[in-house]
Amino acid sequence: MDSTSPIIYVVEPYGGSIRRHNSALPLIYWDDAAVTRGDGIFETLLIRDGHPANLQRHLDRFRASARLMELPEPIVEDWITATREAVSEWSQRSDEDATCVWTYTRGRASTGRPSAWLTLTPVSDTVLRQRRKGVKVMTSPRGFSIDTSLPGVEEATEGGSPRPAPWLTVGAKTLNYAANMAALRYARSRGLDDVIYLDPGTGRVLEGATSTVITVRAGGKLRTPVSGGDILPGTTQAALFDYAETHGWRCKAKEMTVERLLDADSVWLVSSVRVAVRVTEIDGVKLPAPDNEDEVRELINAALGAE
Known part of the structure; x- marks a missing residue:
C-alpha cells in the first residue's frame, strides 16, 4: 500500500465496533454537524517510535473538550485501541513520524448519533x-x-x-x-x-x-x-x-x-x-x-x- 495513504479507523461513540475504513470511500454524511456547523472536537497526536506521544494529556483534554461540548463521554479504551491498531499498521510501512487526528462530532441531524473516527497520515513536508x-x-x-x-x-x-x-x-x-x-x-x-x-x-x-x-x-x-x-x-x-x-x-x-x-x-x-x-x-x-x-x-x- 502507498505509504502516503491515510489510515482511518471508525470508533463507535457508544461502544461496539472499531473498524478499519477504506480511505477511498466516503465516511461523513451530508448532514453531519462537523460539515454543517463545525460542531465537534478533535485532538492531534504525534506518532513517534511506534507509539502515540503524550497520550494521557491528549486523552485528558479530549475528555474535557467532550464535556464542555456536551458530547457523550469518550470511551477511552476504544480510542486507545483504535490508535494502537493504526500505529501498528503505520509501523509496518514506515519508521518516520506520523500525525494522528481524533475527530468526534455531534453527528447526523437525522439520527442524533455522534460520529467519531481517527486518521493517521505522514507528517507534512511543511512541518518537517x-x-x-x-x-x-x-x-x-x-x-x-x-x-x-x-x-x-x-x-x-x-x-x-x-x-x-x-x-x-x-x-x-x-x-x-x-x-x-x-x-x-x-x-x-x-x-x-x-x-x-x-x-x-x-x-x-x-x-x-x-x-x-x-x-x-x-x-x-x-x-x-x-x-x-x-x-x-x-x-x-x-x-x-x-x-x-x-x-x-x-x-x-x-x-x-x-x-x-x-x-x-x-x-x-x-x-x-x-x-x-x-x-x-x-x-x-x-x-x-x-x-x-x-x-x-x-x-x-x-x-x-x-x-
Missing part, C-alpha cells in the same frame, strides 16, 4: 521544513476577545468544571478552526509562516494560531503565557515543563509582551506534531540563533518521550 528551519511570524490581535469574568471560564480552560457558562466553547479543542486557518493564510500571503496572537487591550502575548509560545531565557528559564480564559492549555508545553523541571530548568507561566519575546534568548512555538519550531523573525525583526538551540530542541523531544 519548519522543524529544521524555524518560522517567521507576525503578531496580531486575534480579532475577538473573551470575557474571562463570565462564569465557568477559568475552570473550563483548566479542565475543572464540567458545566461552564453553557454558551462558551472556550477551553474545548473544537473543529471550528476557520479563523485560525484564515490567519495563517494571511501570514503566508505576506511571506511569513505563522501568527502569534496578542491581546488588543494590553498587548499581552496569547498563543500561536495552532501552538503554544515558549521563551528560553538565561539561567535555564522557560516561560510561557499564563493559560486560562483566552489561551488553550497546550499538551506539549505541559509535557515540556514537567520534564524540564526534573532536569534543572526553572519553568513558569508569566504574562509577557512582544518586548519580552524580543529580549529572550530564543522563542519557540510548540505543538503536538511540529513539536518545536524556533521563531527566527517577529514582525520583521530577526532573532539570532541561540547557543543552546540544539539543547532546547533535544529537551523538548525528550519530554515527549518521557512517559
Whole structure:
C-alpha cells in the first residue's frame, strides 16, 4: 500500500465496533454537524517510535473538550485501541513520524448519533521544513476577545468544571478552526509562516494560531503565557515543563509582551506534531540563533518521550 495513504479507523461513540475504513470511500454524511456547523472536537497526536506521544494529556483534554461540548463521554479504551491498531499498521510501512487526528462530532441531524473516527497520515513536508528551519511570524490581535469574568471560564480552560457558562466553547479543542486557518493564510500571503496572537487591550502575548509560545531565557528559564480564559492549555508545553523541571530548568507561566519575546534568548512555538519550531523573525525583526538551540530542541523531544 502507498505509504502516503491515510489510515482511518471508525470508533463507535457508544461502544461496539472499531473498524478499519477504506480511505477511498466516503465516511461523513451530508448532514453531519462537523460539515454543517463545525460542531465537534478533535485532538492531534504525534506518532513517534511506534507509539502515540503524550497520550494521557491528549486523552485528558479530549475528555474535557467532550464535556464542555456536551458530547457523550469518550470511551477511552476504544480510542486507545483504535490508535494502537493504526500505529501498528503505520509501523509496518514506515519508521518516520506520523500525525494522528481524533475527530468526534455531534453527528447526523437525522439520527442524533455522534460520529467519531481517527486518521493517521505522514507528517507534512511543511512541518518537517519548519522543524529544521524555524518560522517567521507576525503578531496580531486575534480579532475577538473573551470575557474571562463570565462564569465557568477559568475552570473550563483548566479542565475543572464540567458545566461552564453553557454558551462558551472556550477551553474545548473544537473543529471550528476557520479563523485560525484564515490567519495563517494571511501570514503566508505576506511571506511569513505563522501568527502569534496578542491581546488588543494590553498587548499581552496569547498563543500561536495552532501552538503554544515558549521563551528560553538565561539561567535555564522557560516561560510561557499564563493559560486560562483566552489561551488553550497546550499538551506539549505541559509535557515540556514537567520534564524540564526534573532536569534543572526553572519553568513558569508569566504574562509577557512582544518586548519580552524580543529580549529572550530564543522563542519557540510548540505543538503536538511540529513539536518545536524556533521563531527566527517577529514582525520583521530577526532573532539570532541561540547557543543552546540544539539543547532546547533535544529537551523538548525528550519530554515527549518521557512517559
